[in-house]
Amino acid sequence: MTPDLMEAGTQLRQAHEQRVNNVGGSGGDASYGRVARAGVPEFAQGVALYVDDITVSFDGFRALNALSLTINVGELRCIIGPNGAGKTTMMDVITGKTRPDKGKVFFGSNIDLLRLRENDIAQIGIGRKFQKPTVYEELSVFENLELALKADRRVRASVFSRLTGAQLDRIGEILALIHLKDAAQRTAGLLSHGQKQWLEIGMLLMQDPKLLLLDEPVAGMTDEETERTAELFLSLEGRHSLVVVEHDMKFVDQLTEGRKKVTVLHEGSVLAEGLLADVQANDKVVEVYLGR
């Protein structure tokens, strides 16, 4: 969930509590247009994300060690690697949660992500999905998507304003994409684990991110849910760039379709990059990760 979405959710909850407690009546018709835009990314050169020579140290320990990688526009890239390889730290740097000691991170060819705050990074088109689903359990599936739409500063809607026809259509489109059309009115807390994950992905998609960062999206899913998630990601490829951190090799195999590159991280650097079959046959990769 993005920081803005949390803020919107808090407002909605506060309004609900105020109604329940019958305290005052003015309500909080807050708008989301108050922060200046951080810039519009330029993708003409075909690069969505450029990470160059990033080092992050925690008390002298290098969680990332001169990490460099490039994700192209519309690319679906799987990142694999053993526990502690630095995958989460890499996402933390891209999303502004952790500041590196050195290096460069650009979104498109022009946006220096290291100069932006976490909130701004979410607003310029980078969506992040953490491993655990974070949806508003007490709201319906539809309301969760509605909230995500209204938390988008570009929409400039208040949490309490009515949806336009186009916005309703957009929610319908996303509901179909995440296989939750028939569950639109269901309380999110009653969904299965896999459905909650899809709902959160749907909430990210409401803001139409150019780049989606997905941390172990199929952990805890059934085989069928995993398969459907692969189909969903494959349908997003091209329109969005996706970076998927995953340990489930069957899922990675489905996503890469025998032709896409995967990146193997180890000790904060890229250990290998190439087709899944090739990295699976790489002695160094087998030694530190796949062979264990």
Ligand SMILES: Nc1ncnc2c1ncn2[C@@H]1O[C@H](COP(=O)(O)OP(=O)(O)OP(=O)(O)O)[C@@H](O)[C@H]1O
């Ligand atoms: N805030 C922190 N303070 C100290 N050490 C940290 C911090 N965050 C991460 N680390 C260390 O940095 C290394 C990289 O951690 P990170 O979580 O990025 O790895 P990962 O590849 O995501 O692992 P996993 O697959 O288990 O999620 C680990 O050794 C971790 O203990």
